[in-house]
Amino acid sequence: MSLTESSAADIAKTASFASRHLATLSNAARNDALTALHRALLDNQDSILAANARDVETASRAAKNGNLNQSILKRLDLSRPGKYADMLQGILNVRDLDDPVGKVTLKTLLDDGLVLERVSCPIGVLLIIFEARPEVIANIAALSIKSGNAAILKGGKESTESFVAISEVISEAISNTQVPRSSIQLVKTRDVVSSLLAQDSLIDLAIPRGSNDLVRYVKDNTKIPVLGHADGLCCAYLHFDANPDIAVKVIVDSKTDYPAACNALETLLVHEDALKTAFPRVAEALLSRGVSLRCDMPSKAALVESLPASQADLLLDATDSDYDTEFLDLTLAVKTISSTHSPDSAAEVAIEHINIHSSKHTNIVITGSKEIAERFMNSVDSAGVFWNASTRFADGMRYGFGTEVGISTNKIHTRGPVGLDGLTIYKYLIRGNGHGAGDYFEGEGGKKWKHEKLSL
Amino acid sequence: MSLTESSAADIAKTASFASRHLATLSNAARNDALTALHRALLDNQDSILAANARDVETASRAAKNGNLNQSILKRLDLSRPGKYADMLQGILNVRDLDDPVGKVTLKTLLDDGLVLERVSCPIGVLLIIFEARPEVIANIAALSIKSGNAAILKGGKESTESFVAISEVISEAISNTQVPRSSIQLVKTRDVVSSLLAQDSLIDLAIPRGSNDLVRYVKDNTKIPVLGHADGLCCAYLHFDANPDIAVKVIVDSKTDYPAACNALETLLVHEDALKTAFPRVAEALLSRGVSLRCDMPSKAALVESLPASQADLLLDATDSDYDTEFLDLTLAVKTISSTHSPDSAAEVAIEHINIHSSKHTNIVITGSKEIAERFMNSVDSAGVFWNASTRFADGMRYGFGTEVGISTNKIHTRGPVGLDGLTIYKYLIRGNGHGAGDYFEGEGGKKWKHEKLSL
Structure with a gap:
């Protein structure tokens, strides 16, 4: 040694x-x-x-x-x-x-x-x-x-x-x-x-x-269980029925409040029917705050049409790897979600994109539909899933936990902002009076379990 | 690939x-x-x-x-x-x-x-x-x-x-x-x-x-979190004031009910003042059921004195490694705990032995003292800690969980018999209405957190 x-x-x-x-x-x-x-x-x-x-x-x-x-x-x-x-x-x-x-x-x-x-x-x-x-x-x-x-x-x-x-x-x-x-x-x-x-x-x-x-x-480099998150690739899905004021507020806060944080927004998924409604206002607000937008073709085309040239000139083309990148900076990848079959099927496509590309940290949906929101919250596999609220709320202090130890993207033990509870486990205590387990069995002479829940 | x-x-x-x-x-x-x-x-x-x-x-x-x-x-x-x-x-x-x-x-x-x-x-x-x-x-x-x-x-x-x-x-x-x-x-x-x-x-x-x-x-061979237990080295501590009937019942059941199980007893720690009271009856009951006892010198000497020669001849000498061995068989290691300073200090020695040598699966104390029992349950670090009850109760069915997935000696996520709860985690959902996190700050114009617990 x-x-x-x-x-x-x-x-x-x-x-x-x-x-x-x-x-x-x-x-x-x-x-x-x-x-x-x-x-x-x-x-x-x-x-x-x-x-x-x-x-x-x-x-x-x-x-x-x-x-x-x-x-x-x-x-x-x-x-x-x-x-x-x-x-x-x-x-x-x-x-x-x-x-x-x-x-x-x-x-x-x-x-x-x-x-x-x-x-x-x-x-x-x-x-x-x-x-x-x-x-x-x-x-x-x-x-x-x-x-x-x-x-x-x-x-x-x-x-x-x-x-x-x-x-x-x-x-x-x-x-x-x-x-x-x-x-x-x-x-x-x-x-x-x-x-x-x-x-x-x-x-x-x-x-x-x-x-x-x-x-x-x-x-x-260890066999010790590790609590934490390597990545914070957070996504937002902008549904076609989103209230533009809510969309601007939530997306701008998610992206610009603290771009270097793990709970900052990195990818925006836009329903194709939102490209000409809420999305241009969102893009304008982001661009005016210095955010670089890396757009796919449909989203870029929509913005070129609706924004003044001075802003449209700032748009960049997205590459596939942008949707797997945590920029930690004033950069946002934008992807259009088409709704080939029905307006709702786009939500499924967005959910699937998020379940594959996000780091299961925090993902949000902006929609006026309770049904779409609940489906999104039920189906997205991440520590935090929010409806019409900024990704930046994913934080122990904001959740009311006091100070936090960190944010976990683990799938076991503790997930999301880790407070004191995440630093505890439990043990099972039994208080008996000379009880043996072999006395409990089915059939003649066997003792029976009571298994009665007692109040805490 | x-x-x-x-x-x-x-x-x-x-x-x-x-x-x-x-x-x-x-x-x-x-x-x-x-x-x-x-x-x-x-x-x-x-x-x-x-x-x-x-x-x-x-x-x-x-x-x-x-x-x-x-x-x-x-x-x-x-x-x-x-x-x-x-x-x-x-x-x-x-x-x-x-x-x-x-x-x-x-x-x-x-x-x-x-x-x-x-x-x-x-x-x-x-x-x-x-x-x-x-x-x-x-x-x-x-x-x-x-x-x-x-x-x-x-x-x-x-x-x-x-x-x-x-x-x-x-x-x-x-x-x-x-x-x-x-x-x-x-x-x-x-x-x-x-x-x-x-x-x-x-x-x-x-x-x-x-x-x-x-x-x-x-x-x-994996980075996937593993739920389970490699060893089931369970210990019992027999305090000097133990009721002999309870001691016999609990220890015999712990050792002989199913010796190949992970929750079977492997090491018995005996307070030196119990060597001539409860212990001989426990040893007699174990020997008569075919259990080999691997004794340290004081416990062997006590038994040689109190048991008939036909039984005393069956006693074996313990080696240090016996206290780290999961026999999974009708074999029990016996160790005497001396009480140099006070009768209670032996409990501390027993607890320390268990915290070092047991596999943190299930450990039990046999005592008439509520104070010793509570101290033992508080201080022993294992998935199960029982007072006057057999180690064999450590089981999902017996705990009332329905079928069990297994027993975990992990220190995180889930510990002891794993039922359905051990196969779940949670996510945090936020439902908002266009809320941004940047609006919440100390000082003028900052929004304040309510952090009000709502009933479930």
Whole structure:
């Protein structure tokens, strides 16, 4: 075993041990740790912001030399107005959420004196790997402690100074509470990550937060279950009967509110009968906000006819691969959906396109028809399916979950924005009085099951 | 791409397509398919049993030559009294369970006219790989259809004839219903399995049912999430205050009711103060039922003192590896837990042993103390934790879930016996009226979230 491997095994073992103690703490004890965490981050704001300023300075130089993306620089900066306060408030918000642990979700009388309960409990050990955003450390630490999980955190290299400063404050703060200090461990070197990804017997869940490449790297290099999304290819289907005001509002917000987000719109499917009704107004609004439209032939033809030449000249031709591309930018692929058989058959074509090409993150329909909307919501296979509402609503805070751990496009465990519930599992408890299972059988002398649902 | 790979891709694509249609069907339509399935298996009982008899004959020859385990032969035989009737009844039981699809589990008013719902839905495509038991085909087909999932099934080679016969009846039966015929696909050749395990973009969940080796093979060879358990190393902790009658009843049932089952007891931890009270009676009862006891020194010494020589002579010495062994046979490892500091500290030692050595399947405590029991149930990390009740209760039928898909020792998604709920996930639906997310922000002019919980 190399030094890195043995270090990864030690980290994972310590975390596993801490997780078992943490799992037995009361909500009050976990909340006390969050209060201490909040206090300490408030008290140490100046030194943390000073450390962050050093990261920002290094990153600014890299950005000037073209070695770093401007958006990373922006995400890195904790001194932006309101950001530190939001981070602090986030900890209190998590603290004040309902306890996700110890919820009894099923209770059955199996037989006299033999009661089955299903009770929520922490998952165990989380491995969270994230990129630049330094406030994620506080956020994730709060969510982990509140849900009774131990967490191993690895941040991006651009935020090293901020990360070290925040992590020291966190360790110090929780060491004065009942939460074991090693419940939150911070890994500083990159080379330990691949060894940690090999600890699948001790680490229960990996959560990569960052670029598609990071998520793919994690998914491809571990047997630990991975929670997250590699892609956010979201689609909208504009039905022929859509109210143009609603269409403009929803599509412009979906595309332009934050184009780099995973829940931003990337593909617009337009019913052919909407090409000359709602669509030109939508296109005009998008073009006037600087969105490049990559159109197929019918949609381009319709716009060339209805838009002024100054705008029509901006239109681009779509290629097939555009419908499989997450642009993360002010670019939108447009595809026309023909309705050969009936106006409604187009909805089926749109649904099929989405089920094949979208990343099952968030997809929306804009229509005046409740029937079409319900069919769309029933048939589209994705974490979020919305009717006449922006894709950008797919977010834990907006859903009312408090802070979110991330957004999952997994088909098991937890899907969509992941709040505290996504960090819990359950166990089955039976309380008996000397019951053996062999006494229950059909026929003479066999005991019978009661299987009576008890109120929770 | 080889022929096998293209065939696996075709099977997975067809299943994915079928799953999307299946997901939109009503409970009544899915139930109609189960009724048809039941009817067809009843009508074709003779030909299916004839096919099964051919499998049994081949297997009997192999068993005689020492090339097949007797327990496989036993599991293979569908003509054993009640087995076929149980299989048929199982289909009706699944049909009559509550619909697991379309359950609204969260409803929130985000803002006026903007409502969020979380609704249960099928996972999509299941790949189920199982060994000899032919009745599993009917069982899994019923569970898949009821939960709205498409399933690809691969059975063991010993049950090929039974499997082909049942599969033809199933395909024929559902082809006359609204459930797409390719919702249940049956794979006959073994070489296609590894190619199917590579279809992680189309197959959503793999469920291996059978030996530890099978489960490990599947886990090691796919990126598809795997639901199941490789091991069933279950432990019991006998506290010093245990009622001897309860101890005998629970431990004998746990060990001897069905030793080859994953929920059979493998390790008994005995508080040192129980060595001369409850333990000798437990040991006597086990020995008289032919159980080999592999004892550590203190437990052996206690038994040598209290048991007649004829029984004491049967005792074996435990090695360290016995505490990590799933015997699946009439063998039990016994370990003494000393209580150096206080009687209660032994419970902590037992809990730590279990958290390290058990397979997190089912672990039990036998004690008269509610406090010790609750601490044990709170601290032991496993799918099932029971107080004064046999490990053998860990079973979907016994829990009242109807038929089970298997037992999961995963830490995410679903844990313990998996019923229909384990085959569903959910999606978030939003119904709006032209809402954009960019309108919601702190400060002047920003809309405010309502986040009002609505009744379900």
